[in-house]
Amino acid sequence: MMKRMFDLLVSFCGLLLLWPVLLVSAVLVKLTSPGPALYRQQRMGLNFQPFDILKFRTMVVDAHKLGGQITAGRDPRITSVGHFLRKTKIDELPQLINVFKGEMSFVGPRPEVPRYVEMFRDDYAELLKVRPGITDIASLKYRHESELLGESDNPETTYTQVILPDKIALAKEYIRRSSILFDLQLIFKTVLRMAE
Template sequence: MSKRLFDLILSSLGLLVLAPVLLLIALAVKLDSPGPVFFRQERVGRFGRPFRIHKFRTMRHDPVGQGPQITVGADRRITRVGAVLRQTKLDELAQLIDVWQGTMSLVGPRPEVPRYVAQYPAELRDKVLSVRPGITDIASIEYRDESAVLARAQDPEHAYVHEVLPHKLALAASYVDQASLWLDIKLIVRTIAAIVR
């Protein structure tokens, strides 16, 4: 079975089976604070093509988008419902739409915003962007509490760019080298187990 067919089947099943949960999340987001249900942001996809990612909104609506692009610790912009969604990773379920549309995969390097992709080393950029970005990957599991890690840094932005991002890229490159359907299944299981724990 091809990776794309695997993604299409599971994302379709996920959207159908989880439809009641997705509707409840959407309602909770809407009732909790003014603004749209989804947070849409430009990310860099396969072969460097930009796309707009779906996430359930977890922060106060900021139409101008002037806030920082990384979340650090107990960010004041996070709403009450948003805090729960982030802790349980339920905000990421909206990306099943992106997988179904074909801009993302269930498993693959997490898509970054253009400003951080511009800082990828040339030797890693083409490799990491040669596959569709994913909802989960090895780095997502290892950095599940990334905002808490950055909150302990004196300069969170510097720590992200010079410490966290290089490690994430190394893990992403490793995934590309080893990519297989069986590896994807194992990472999906590990992700679910990490969320349950």
């Protein structure tokens, strides 16, 4: 209950304070490539309830039809503004709406697409007992995930056989160590990484 109250209060304040950044980002996305400013993708949430995660669109429209769900290296589907939004993590700011609505928390296992959840359903039965989050231990470790995948001969295999199992292990570690203090430490570390 305390965690939810924290999420509600901080996401509301964040949306209130960051609306100019959100507005400018949305306008830049719209002006530099055709399509909507926001990108919605179905992810699996608390108790296997699907929801649409919100991000600023950083790729061309229908990018999933031109490649897969994995973004590796300097993916040509990423727009010029998209590169900046991804590098600064500004593309993730609309997830404050997901947090405010109760679909996500600030800290928790990163939500995955249903296809990958099904591949590791037994693990996700444990992970999805908590709300997925904007950041967690794995988010810090894999901050440059797309670059790692760009170095792979087979990004899909690298993701499903190496990175995702490690992310799941780290998410289980987060759940074991979960507390308000630990959440605040992870938020602080995330902000520091964004400033790098």
